[in-house]
Amino acid sequence: MAKIYCVFNQKGGVGKTATTTNLGAGIAKLGKKVLVVDADSQGNLTTGLNIKADRGVHTLYDVLCGQLDVQRAVFPTAYTNLMLIPANARLAGAEIELVGVPQRELVLKKNLSSLRDSFDYIFIDCPPSLGLISINSLAASDGIIVPIQCEYYALEGVSNLINTINLVKRGLNPSLDIVGIVLTMYDSRTNLSLQVAAEVKRYFREKVFNTIIPRNVKIAESPSFGKPVIYYDESSSGAKAYMSLAQELLEGEHAYET
Numbered sequence: 001m002a003k004i005y006c007v008f009n010q011k012g013g014v015g016k017t018a019t020t021t022n023l024g025a026g027i028a029k030l031g032k033k034v035l036v037v038d039a040d041s042q043g044n045l046t047t048g049l050n051i052k053a054d055r056g057v058h059t060l061y062d063v064l065c066g067q068l069d070v071q072r073a074v075f076p077t078a079y080t081n082l083m084l085i086p087a088n089a090r091l092a093g094a095e096i097e098l099v100g101v102p103q104r105e106l107v108l109k110k111n112l113s114s115l116r117d118s119f120d121y122i123f124i125d126c127p128p129s130l131g132l133i134s135i136n137s138l139a140a141s142d143g144i145i146v147p148i149q150c151e152y153y154a155l156e157g158v159s160n161l162i163n164t165i166n167l168v169k170r171g172l173n174p175s176l177d178i179v180g181i182v183l184t185m186y187d188s189r190t191n192l193s194l195q196v197a198a199e200v201k202r203y204f205r206e207k208v209f210n211t212i213i214p215r216n217v218k219i220a221e222s223p224s225f226g227k228p229v230i231y232y233d234e235s236s237s238g239a240k241a242y243m244s245l246a247q248e249l250l251e252g253e254h255a256y257e258t
Helices: 016-029 044-048 060-064 089-097 104-113 132-140 158-171 191-207 217-225 237-257
Strands: 003-007 034-038 082-085 121-125 143-149 178-186 208-214
Touching (some): 003 016, 016 034, 016 082, 016 121, 016 237, 034 044, 060 089, 089 132, 132 158, 143 158, 208 237, 217 237
Parallel strands (some): 003 121, 003 143, 034 082, 034 121, 178 208
16 A cells, blocks of 8 residues: 655745655656656646646646546656656646535545555655645645755744644644655755754754755756656766665665564
8 A cells, every 4th residue: 555745845946846756756766656646736747757738638636626537647657667647737726626625625635545555655746835735735645755955044934834734633634744854955065055954954853864865957957858867867966866765765664664
């Protein structure tokens, strides 16, 4: 049965989509069956995997609005073991259309539950806001992976993030917790990155993954080629870091289970 993790931070530009894309692709490359869900109306996860969610293509919007069985929204990607539920700009309309739906915060959870037996992992790429789509993603998840960039104001909004998680735990998903913090955009040449990394580790302690994602041009380039960085340039520092993160997540869960 699949573990469902959302990649979430209310702050934008922290590497959520890059982490969802490459962590999902990395775990798939390690032999696990993975589904990545694009829950952001910008559709960057979708285009980053070279899927064109044009008019007529089934997307998460159709699923959330009750127009489509979720199984029909699952698309194969070019990569073994990696599947995608795409999104496009129409998803923004779901925020409005779900308002009058009973148990509207649990629509995504109900849909993904039917996919659990088909995958080992499901990763949800959340939008950088606390709307109904993000609440659905948190309610549907077994845990949260939080990317935090190693830049000024990195911890800005962390208290709001924790408050949001606690609200969802109390009202919708009692077992929800942070699985791990991913430090992203790290530049070892700068004191700022070193200081931010130290501060994040001091705040979150053992929740911080050992693997740190460096600031790397290949990570930035790869979406424009419709490829995860681990396939775009597997020798790059970014690709090696995301493969290490995938391995760390798998090993951490194995240690927990045993």
